[in-house]
Amino acid sequence: AQKITQTQPGMFVQEKEAVTLDCTYDTSDPSYGLFWYKQPSSGEMIFLIYQGSYDQQNATEGRYSLNFQKARKSANLVISASQLGDSAMYFCAMREGWYTGGFKTIFGAGTRLFVKA
Amino acid sequence: NAGVTQTPKFQVLKTGQSMTLQCAQDMNHEYMSWYRQDPGMGLRLIHYSVGAGITDQGEVPNGYNVSRSTTEDFPLRLLSAAPSQTSVYFCASRPQGASDTQYFGPGTRLTVL
Secondary structure, three states, X not given: OOEEEOOOOEEEEXXXXXXEEOOXXXXXXXXXXXXXXXXXXXXXXXXXXXXXXXXXXXXXXOOEEEEEEOXXXXXXXXXXXXXXHHOEEEEEEEEEOHXXXXXXXEEOOOEEEEXXX | OOOEEEEOOEEEEOXXXXXXXXXXXXXXXXXXXXXXXXXXXXXXXXXXEEEOOEEEEOOOOOOEEXXXXXXXXXXXXXXXXXXXHOEEEEEEEEOOOOOOOOEEOOOEEEEEO
């Protein structure tokens, strides 16, 4: 069965520094996608970045990058040059059948990031 | 283009009452889904639909019904509300093609007393 684990309930980072949020996953499907979402205090879910299991290079979107280590089954989110507005809850998610139209997405419990001025 | 909209934003119910949470999208997405978010548990899939007239159960379907009569709308019905259904509910949609992420609505915060 598919599973997502985020072991860091809360993280602190100094403004302008980089931070890594951990995510490990478990699946027996070779075709899957991994996502990160941000949820600020206002409550909406904001898509940040995704990585397909067959993608050769790590995904990047602006200050966000996904450190995909397939053998370790990890998909850590790296935020460079943290900003105060990055303070939020971050969720890692996975969908099996990524390349074949699979539907069900599962989410980790989340990591709350606090950026200090 | 409003994206995914949800109504109401907030709702308080008494145990045993029924209600419908509304979800609509204007992006012509085939896939729609409902999640609930509880503290410390991330989002869990309640029901989903892969097109008009087609729905299926997710991880936590008990106590909820859905229907999909149009591509745009995907309402979630609570038949007899229970305090355990106090949660934040998110609706999401995405196109049918592979390798597409979901678009989320703003959420409905439901409290059952």
